[in-house]
Amino acid sequence: MLIGVVGKPNVGKSTFFRAATLAEALIGNYPFATIEANHGTAFVKINDAAKDFERESTPREGYVHGKYRFVPVELIDVAGLVPGASEGKGMGNKFLDDLSSADALIHVIDISGSTNERGESVEKGSYNPINDIKFLEDELNTWIFQLMDRGWAKFARQAQLSGTPSDRAIAEHFSGIKINLGMVKKAFSSSGLSNKLTDWSKEDMKKFSTELRKQAKPIIIAANKMDVSTSKANLERIKTQTDSIIIPSSAEFELALREANKAKLIDYIPGENKFKIKGTLNDKQKEALAKVKKFLETNESTGVQDILNKIVFDILEYIAIHPGGVSKLEDSKGNVLPDCFLMPKDSTALDFAYRLHTDFGEKFIRAIDVRTKKTVGKEHKLKHLDILEIVADK
Numbered sequence: 001m002l003i004g005v006v007g008k009p010n011v012g013k014s015t016f017f018r019a020a021t022l023a024e025a026l027i028g029n030y031p032f033a034t035i036e037a038n039h040g041t042a043f044v045k046i047n048d049a050a051k052d053f054e055r056e057s058t059p060r061e062g063y064v065h066g067k068y069r070f071v072p073v074e075l076i077d078v079a080g081l082v083p084g085a086s087e088g089k090g091m092g093n094k095f096l097d098d099l100s101s102a103d104a105l106i107h108v109i110d111i112s113g114s115t116n117e118r119g120e121s122v123e124k125g126s127y128n129p130i131n132d133i134k135f136l137e138d139e140l141n142t143w144i145f146q147l148m149d150r151g152w153a154k155f156a157r158q159a160q161l162s163g164t165p166s167d168r169a170i171a172e173h174f175s176g177i178k179i180n181l182g183m184v185k186k187a188f189s190s191s192g193l194s195n196k197l198t199d200w201s202k203e204d205m206k207k208f209s210t211e212l213r214k215q216a217k218p219i220i221i222a223a224n225k226m227d228v229s230t231s232k233a234n235l236e237r238i239k240t241q242t243d244s245i246i247i248p249s250s251a252e253f254e255l256a257l258r259e260a261n262k263a264k265l266i267d268y269i270p271g272e273n274k275f276k277i278k279g280t281l282n283d284k285q286k287e288a289l290a291k292v293k294k295f296l297e298t299n300e301s302t303g304v305q306d307i308l309n310k311i312v313f314d315i316l317e318y319i320a321i322h323p324g325g326v327s328k329l330e331d332s333k334g335n336v337l338p339d340c341f342l343m344p345k346d347s348t349a350l351d352f353a354y355r356l357h358t359d360f361g362e363k364f365i366r367a368i369d370v371r372t373k374k375t376v377g378k379e380h381k382l383k384h385l386d387i388l389e390i391v392a393d394k
């Protein structure tokens with residue numbers, strides 16, 4: 001699972017990335033602070049399933065904090081995007097190449113309206129960030145369209161001659177940017193276009209690439225810099241002007257909280273609207289945390305964790321599944337539910353067996369739902385937080 005953090009320059013992408021990963025990334029109050037993409041590990045938050053058995057998980061990857069388990073997902077923070085990127089303007093082409101393997105995107109916008117379309121600082125509230133939402137979608141749609149347009153006539157002819165179904169031909173053509181058959185099928189049905197690719201006009205191709213982009217690179221909007229005074233009014237206004245999914249955030253405050261938690265100055269569970277002071281703070285730290293506390297009193301959270309969770313569980317509709325045994329939850333080393341796999345919804349017991357190991361898939365006999373102790377077959381559909389034992393032939 002790879003999530004891209006995107007947006008115009010200077011909106012807080014690297015701050016968001018650092019808050020989510022605690023990996024190093026340069027933050028600067030000027031456009032194009034980031035040139036080379038930063039890769040890191042962020043975490044989605046789920047209930048710790050072992051708690052239902054009066055135990056606590058010991059994850060091989062990720063960690064447990066309180067009653068929650070934090071499951072790793074990859075995050076990539078890319079260079080800022082400026083208008084015309086799909087024609088190579090700014091860091092355009094590089095930015096888009098970096099996103100090829102992303103499953104979904106977090107579009108960070110500066111909801112305070114203090115950066116113009118090129119990412120330069122302007123007086124707060126003076127720029128309307130609604131423009132940014134549309135511009136990013138347009139750039140991504142154009143990017144897909146251009147990839148499609150390149151050599152299209154020949155491609156369409158060949159697909160027809162070889163008798164390959166159109167959706168399969170397109171899925172193969174785009175597999176390099178993580179587009180699969182399911183996404184192409186959905187794009188066909190939502191665009192209502194005919195299967196005869198050689199008949200498609202440029203307009204048809206544009207329509208199709210827009211639908212395909214929605215499937216392949218779904219976007220959630222992080223309305224960032226919510227801690228600035230002009231943000232609240234902007235957010236209310238913008239919500240009425242778009243049907244995009246918008247979650248308010250303060251990446252800066254989340255970063256402060258996570259760093260203070262790491263330094264053991266506070267106890268903070270990502271996504272909560274409170275934290276406990278447990279270390280000795282200097283005056284500067286006290287002042288900074290007091291500001292964050294005040295923010296959390298009127299906001300549900302800093303938004304960063306909500307955004308990650310929403311993308312993975314609501315937009316991509318993934319579910320988290322643990323391998324485990326009916327007789328015991330531990331592996332041979334005593335680790336409790338050490339593994340957790342994020343799987344697409346509607347995954348079956350057999351899909352899960354294959355995910356664990358090809359051998360398990362090929363030699364699948366049955367599976368056992370560890371919570372209910374019931375035996376289930378290959379086609380059994382899994383649900384979020386299931387624990388499954390796979391019984392396979394030796």
Ligand SMILES: Nc1nc2c(ncn2[C@@H]2O[C@H](COP(=O)(O)OP(=O)(O)OP(=O)(O)O)[C@@H](O)[C@H]2O)c(=O)[nH]1
Nearest residue numbers: 009010011012013014015028032033034080251252
């Ligand atoms: N007030 C406030 N400022 C923020 C927030 N997030 C980021 N900033 C500030 O915004 C400026 C830009 O932050 P970056 O994280 O470098 O932005 P970026 O989008 O990665 O910028 P580029 O790499 O240049 O595209 C810095 O001065 C940050 O401190 C936030 O939640 N609130």
Ligand SMILES: [Mg+2]
Nearest residue numbers: 013014033034
């Ligand atoms: Mg950056």
